[in-house]
Amino acid sequence: MADGLPSEPFAEIDRLVCGGGFIPDEIASRARALQAAAGRHAPDAPLSSTIVDALLAHRQGHVALFTGFVVPDTFPSGENDGPLGTVALARALLRAGVDVSIHADPQILDSTSWLAAEIGESIPITPIAPNTCADRIDVAIAIEKPGENAEGYLHAWSGRRIEAGSVSIDRLFQELQASGKLTVAIGDRGNEIGFGAIRDELLSLVPEARRCTCGCGGGIAADTPTDLLYPAAVSNWGAYGLCAGLALATGDRDLLLQPEEEERLLNVAAIRGCRDGLLMTAAFGVDGISGPISIRIVGALSAVVDAALGAG
Numbered sequence: 001m002a003d004g005l006p007s008e009p010f011a012e013i014d015r016l017v018c019g020g021g022f023i024p025d026e027i028a029s030r031a032r033a034l035q036a037a038a039g040r041h042a043p044d045a046p047l048s049s050t051i052v053d054a055l056l057a058h059r060q061g062h063v064a065l066f067t068g069f070v071v072p073d074t075f076p077s078g079e080n081d082g083p084l085g086t087v088a089l090a091r092a093l094l095r096a097g098v099d100v101s102i103h104a105d106p107q108i109l110d111s112t113s114w115l116a117a118e119i120g121e122s123i124p125i126t127p128i129a130p131n132t133c134a135d136r137i138d139v140a141i142a143i144e145k146p147g148e149n150a151e152g153y154l155h156a157w158s159g160r161r162i163e164a165g166s167v168s169i170d171r172l173f174q175e176l177q178a179s180g181k182l183t184v185a186i187g188d189r190g191n192e193i194g195f196g197a198i199r200d201e202l203l204s205l206v207p208e209a210r211r212c213t214c215g216c217g218g219g220i221a222a223d224t225p226t227d228l229l230y231p232a233a234v235s236n237w238g239a240y241g242l243c244a245g246l247a248l249a250t251g252d253r254d255l256l257l258q259p260e261e262e263e264r265l266l267n268v269a270a271i272r273g274c275r276d277g278l279l280m281t282a283a284f285g286v287d288g289i290s291g292p293i294s295i296r297i298v299g300a301l302s303a304v305v306d307a308a309l310g311a312g
């Protein structure tokens with residue numbers, strides 16, 4: 001581990017982003033198993049420390065964050081899982097001195113801008129286009145971004161094909177990987193880009209990933225891998241966990257998202273029409289989990305960092 005940091009706080013971050021002790025064991029355990037699969041190449045290091053080390057090793061480069069899960073009739077203004085984590089992680093990287101940009105589906109440009117403003121940052125936010133250029137990007141991070149299945153189609157968790165919604169970033173990520181750039185993904189269910197890295201384990205742990213209702217026969221499992229994948233119970237939590245890991249690694253607790261900020265972000269997202277991914281309505285919660293639980297996760301991550309940095 002870089003700088004001789006103890007691994008236990010990072011291991012605790014990995015546990016917290018899976019919701020252990022906060023949400024039903026079945027969901028938390030599944031996320032833990034997906035993490036174990038994603039971290040199998042460095043099983044002795046907590047996954048969050050592996051990813052934070054990789055991000056900080058590239059801190060001189062440009063980091064592009066991608067978000068947006070838009071389905072025209074059910075999520076016309078996107079999900080609230082993804083954009084919140086994206087603005088928090090972008091702020092953490094910015095505060096760590098990294099050059100960052102956010103790339104969001106066109107339908108969520110405004111809401112993402114409001115979310116960034118809510119936590120006090122002015123970050124360049126541009127719409128994802130099919131021809132988004134890879135040249136300026138050194139590191140790409142996808143947060144809850146649908147990925148194409150083996151048949152080349154994006155799918156919602158419900159099994160439906162996404163048409164005229166989120167723009168695919170699969171070609172861009174494949175191009176980045178081919179040119180040796182670092183690609184990272186955060187996801188929770190397996191239909192997000194990055195899960196191609198653990199396809200066999202995903203299909204075993206999440207049998208629902210095998211099915212789709214559009215007739216393509218490919219299921220909803222995303223096929224494109226990323227160099228690093230951070231599974232979490234909720235993708236936003238995965239991003240908040242990496243903020244905590246960056247705070248640990250840099251010794252700067254200003255990189256953390258604070259519980260009161262999570263409360264405000266959830267409210268702003270609901271007001272701007274971002275919907276809960278399971279309830280399919282604007283709600284004070286995320287992926288069917290109540291807002292207060294998400295706020296407690298953020299508080300627990302903050303406490304891990306405080307204890308480790310001796311500020312608790």
Ligand SMILES: [Zn+2]
Pocket residue numbers: 153155159160161212213214215216217218219
């Ligand atoms: Zn299909």
